[in-house]
Amino acid sequence: MATDDKRAAKRISYLCEVECVGAGLSRLATRINDLSLTGAFIDSMTCFAPRTTLRLRFHIKDVLIETTADVRYTMPKMGMGVQFRDLTADQKAAIESLIEGKPLPARSPSRSEKSSADSPDVLSGNFAVVSLCDVIQIIENNKLSGVLSLTSPSTRGEVQFNDGIIVGANCGSVTGLEALKCCLDITEGTFEFMRSLEHFSPAIQAPDNKSLMVDLLRTKEETPALT
Numbered sequence: 257m258a259t260d261d262k263r264a265a266k267r268i269s270y271l272c273e274v275e276c277v278g279a280g281l282s283r284l285a286t287r288i289n290d291l292s293l294t295g296a297f298i299d300s301m302t303c304f305a306p307r308t309t310l311r312l313r314f315h316i317k318d319v320l321i322e323t324t325a326d327v328r329y330t331m332p333k334m335g336m337g338v339q340f341r342d343l344t345a346d347q348k349a350a351i352e353s354l355i356e357g358k359p360l361p362a363r364s365p366s367r368s369e370k371s372s373a374d375s376p377d378v379l380s381g382n383f384a385v386v387s388l389c390d391v392i393q394i395i396e397n398n399k400l401s402g403v404l405s406l407t408s409p410s411t412r413g414e415v416q417f418n419d420g421i422i423v424g425a426n427c428g429s430v431t432g433l434e435a436l437k438c439c440l441d442i443t444e445g446t447f448e449f450m451r452s453l454e455h456f457s458p459a460i461q462a463p464d465n466k467s468l469m470v471d472l473l474r475t476k477e478e479t480p481a482l483t
Contacts, residue, residue, distance in 0.1 A: 267292040268355050271390050271397070273379055274298060278310035287386050288314060293351055295325065295339040299386075303330040310338065317398065319350035379449035383408075388440065389469065391447055396420035396465050402452040408445030415439055416456040422468060424459040432459050437472055 270291040276298065286300045304310065308327045315321065325338040343351070379394065388406070392415075395404065399420040406413045413427035413435060425431065427438035462468035 266355055270354065271393055272314050272316075273381060273386070273394065274312055274314040276300075276310045276312055278304070278308060285381050287390065289335065291351065291355070293348060293355065295328070295337060297335055297337050299335045301333055303327075303332065303336045306330065309341075312338070312340075315398070316347075316350040316354055319347065321347050321350070323347065380447065382446050383442070383444050388442060388447070391449070392422070392465050392469075395449060400449070400451060401455055402450050404447060404449045406439055406442050406445065406447050408442045411438065411442065413439040413442065416459075418455045418458070420465075422460055422462060422465050423456050433472065436460065436468075437475075440469065440472065 267290050270288060272288050273285065274288045274296075275285055286298060289297045289299050304327045306327050306329060310325050310327065311322075312325050313320070313322050321343075323343050324341045326341060328337045328339050330336040379391070381391075391404065395402075395417055397420070401418050401420075402416075404415045404417065406415070411428060413425065415422055415436065416424035422436065425433075425436035425439055427435035430438060460468070462471075
């Protein structure tokens with residue numbers, strides 16, 4: 257019966273950064289892979305034992321979700337399934353609006369959400385936890401405008417976004433599409449996204465990020481290696 261109930265909850269693929277606190281760990285920054293009204297699957301090389309209670313913090317659109325959750329099962333070196341314990345009515349409405357495509361009811365933000373909204377640092381982490389492509393998808397899903405700064409042992413770069421769409425890039429002395437190619441090669445290091453209230457003047461034109469990155473990767477594969 258419990259298995260049938262768990263399967264009855266509609267799940268969608270949804271990537272977002274999540275902070276997990278519990279079981280003697282001060283903070284684990286990783287990501288949610290899929291989501292339902294009753295729980296989520298969290299990507300993590302570190303898995304907690306079933307029945308461990310964690311404190312989770314993540315965002316759905318502009319709604320901050322802070323809740324406790326119980327670990328229900330684990331998949332070694334892949335992640336763990338968790339069940340939410342104390343979602344508020346507003347938090348349930350936010351998740352349901354995402355899953356069912358329903359409009360989110362108007363409401364006043366909580367004090368903690370106001371504090372979060374006042375800070376320009378909306379996303380940061382390490383490429384050991386999440387890939388650059390996944391970070392770009394998170395920014396696009398949330399339609400954020402701002403600058404994604406990238407720092408690796410060999411280079412530094414940044415990517416500009418208007419409403420979640422890539423419109424510019426810098427990498428060393430290179431700008432535009434060539435700089436974006438350089439940024440896409442970064443696979444280790446850290447990132448930090450800072451929200452901007454103003455839009456950037458587009459130096460890169462693309463209908464969406466996926467088609468842009470596919471075209472760049474195709475061009476890179478077709479370009480003969482320099483000798």
